Amino acid sequence: DQQVKQNSPSLSVQEGRISILNCDYTNSMFDYFLWYKKYPAEGPTFLISISSIKDKNEDGRFTVFLNKSAKHLSLHIVPSQPGDSAVYFCAASVRGQNFVFGPGTRLSVLP
Amino acid sequence: EAGVVQSPRYKIIEKKQPVAFWCNPISGHNTLYWYLQNLGQGPELLIRYENEEAVDDSQLPKDRFSAERLKGVDSTLKIQPAELGDSAVYLCASTATNTGELFFGEGSRLTVL
Numbered sequence: 087d088q089q090v091k092q093n094s095p096s097l098s099v100q101e102g103r104i105s106i107l108n109c110d111y112t113n114s115m116f117d118y119f120l121w122y123k124k125y126p127a128e129g130p131t132f133l134i135s136i137s138s139i140k141d142k143n144e145d146g147r148f149t150v151f152l153n154k155s156a157k158h159l160s161l162h163i164v165p166s167q168p169g170d171s172a173v174y175f176c177a178a179s180v181r182g183q184n185f186v187f188g189p190g191t192r193l194s195v196l197p
Numbered sequence: 198e199a200g201v202v203q204s205p206r207y208k209i210i211e212k213k214q215p216v217a218f219w220c221n222p223i224s225g226h227n228t229l230y231w232y233l234q235n236l237g238q239g240p241e242l243l244i245r246y247e248n249e250e251a252v253d254d255s256q257l258p259k260d261r262f263s264a265e266r267l268k269g270v271d272s273t274l275k276i277q278p279a280e281l282g283d284s285a286v287y288l289c290a291s292t293a294t295n296t297g298e299l300f301f302g303e304g305s306r307l308t309v310l
Contacts, residue, residue: 129201135297183245
């Protein structure tokens, strides 16, 4: 049973537009969420996090929104750049331990 | 500051052979994780260490997998004997206690023939 789901395996967006990546979770105990970006042949790199006490966190071009009642979070990238093309993973945890990762969404930003 | 270092980056072995992966976490990071990543999937937790203690190894297939973290710093993950289905990327990650963010190494890609 997948506790963290990313239902879109891939997403293509035009450069300069907004990219929206979605993530759903089933475990209501999750209280801390991370987004990671992964390039081929590299390890995942941290992008942005959000605690369940917040519903939004912003860092430059990246914003994460959390809807606890819907058990849903999303990552917005504005504006999208070709260098953002990568696989994005959503991860969830209870008290920052034992992160559970989603299957990832491959983002392609087209010039 | 050096990141999480893993070796080897790539390993090709025949089935039934043993293999070992090594991880050096970021200095001062008490918590160390080993994750397994299959192609097209997200990382899956194998084991979590707090200092030298394995506090969660419930997902580690103990019949063939073993891990250790001597002196609470470097860690080794071993598979013996390897099976075809073990072909994957083995990721090591570390974090300072209660900061939340995981720092990953580049991973060790295993191919079992």
